[in-house]
Amino acid sequence: MxxxxxxxxxxxxxxxxxxxxxxxxxxxxxxxxxxxxxxxxxxxxxxxxxxxxxxxxxxxxxxxxxxxxxxxxxxxxxxxxxxxxxxxxxxxxxxxxxxxxxxxxxxxxxxxxxxxxxEFIWSIYGQENIQGRLTDLIRNAGKEIRMVANWNLLSETILPLLRQARGAIAVEVVTDFWEGEVPEGVAVHVHRHCMKHEQCENHPPMENAGVFIVDGAKVLVWMGSSGEETSALYSESPGFVQFFSRYWTNIRDWVKLSNQ
Missing domain, CATH: 1.10.10.10 (Winged helix-like DNA-binding domain superfamily/Winged helix DNA-binding domain)
Structure with a gap:
């Protein structure tokens, strides 16, 4: 061997x-x-x-x-x-x-x-990135969108996106001003002090800002800040969603009472 x-x-x-x-x-x-x-x-x-x-x-x-x-x-x-x-x-x-x-x-x-x-909360920076996330949220909404936002943001960004939403989505909006027809399926609550444009002419211009709640499960908080980069917070955590859902309900009810 x-x-x-x-x-x-x-x-x-x-x-x-x-x-x-x-x-x-x-x-x-x-x-x-x-x-x-x-x-x-x-x-x-x-x-x-x-x-x-x-x-x-x-x-x-x-x-x-x-x-x-x-x-x-x-x-x-x-x-x-x-x-x-x-x-x-x-x-x-x-x-x-x-x-x-x-x-x-x-x-x-x-x-x-x-x-x-x-409960994860994500920060998003830059208007383009924020608008991209909001576009995805609105396009993929399944049943409802609730929001509180100033008219500038609504007219320039949100209304065009709502036209792209799939199916019959219930939309409820709280805002400082509204001009023009209200789209079908959209409920709008406008504070009575700004029901007419001239009533708000002397008000200082508002930063783009808003809270957007989609299907009671996702929230995007858009925060405009003078002289700083636009930013937003996004989360699907139950605690975050519950907090801003209650916030939105309180704002809507307050506007309703103010308009009586």
């Missing part, structure tokens, strides 16, 4: 990446070089310690890389490389599928806990 031959490190590393240990790789490669060998001969051709040969052979047989004869003494043969690598790849794919399923379950548990325990 020949002495152990030096094996390129990259071959051993490749087999290790497929799930073999160093000793398993050495034994498998050694057996590929001979037409069957006993455990003692395997020790000699592979360089694997004698006490480790049988445990290594048992693991290689479990991986379908080695077969054993029923002779005495037993002789071991290597599975051809094509079949051997296919067997290793199949095991890897099965292990990967099981790992993916288990890890996905863990990830979903974490996501559910975070949704329950944390």
């Amino acid at each position: 020949s002495e152990p031959r030096e094996i390129p490190v990259h071959i051993i590393e490749s087999l290790k990446s497929l799930g073999l240990t160093k000793y398993e790789a050495l034994v498998y490669i050694g057996l590929l070089r001979v037409a069957g060998a006993t455990a003692t001969e395997i020790h000699e051709i592979s360089g694997v310690p004698r006490a480790s040969v049988y445990p290594v052979l048992d693991r290689l047989m479990q991986k379908s890389l080695v077969s054993v004869s029923h002779t005495s003494p037993k002789r071991f043969n290597a599975t051809p490389p094509d079949d051997g690598i296919d067997s290793l790849m199949h095991r890897i794919e099965e292990d990967a599928a099981q790992a993916r399923e288990a890890l996905t379950a863990i990830y979903r548990e974490k996501a559910e806990e975070h949704r329950a325990d944390q």
Whole structure:
């Protein structure tokens, strides 16, 4: 039986990446070089310690890389490389599928806990970015949109977006002024002090600002600030939505009472 031959490190590393240990790789490669060998001969051709040969052979047989004869003494043969690598790849794919399923379950548990325990509020900067988010909210609204916003923001930005809303969306607006016809499906509450344009002519111009509540589940708060970049807050957290829903209701009811 020949002495152990030096094996390129990259071959051993490749087999290790497929799930073999160093000793398993050495034994498998050694057996590929001979037409069957006993455990003692395997020790000699592979360089694997004698006490480790049988445990290594048992693991290689479990991986379908080695077969054993029923002779005495037993002789071991290597599975051809094509079949051997296919067997290793199949095991890897099965292990990967099981790992993916288990890890996905863990990830979903974490996501559910975070949704329950944390209320994320996102900051949005720049009018273009804010308008983009508001466009998506209005276009994808399912049943209702409630808002309180000044007329400048409504006329320049919001009304054109409302025309793009899908389906029959109930829209309720609280504002400081309204000019022109009220679109179908839109309920408008205007403070009585600004029912006519001339009544507001002497008022200082208002910054673009508004609160937009979509489907009772999403809120965008647009905040104009003189001399600073326009910003907004956006959240789907229950606490945030509940707070601004109550705020909106209080403002609407106050306007209704003021107009009586």
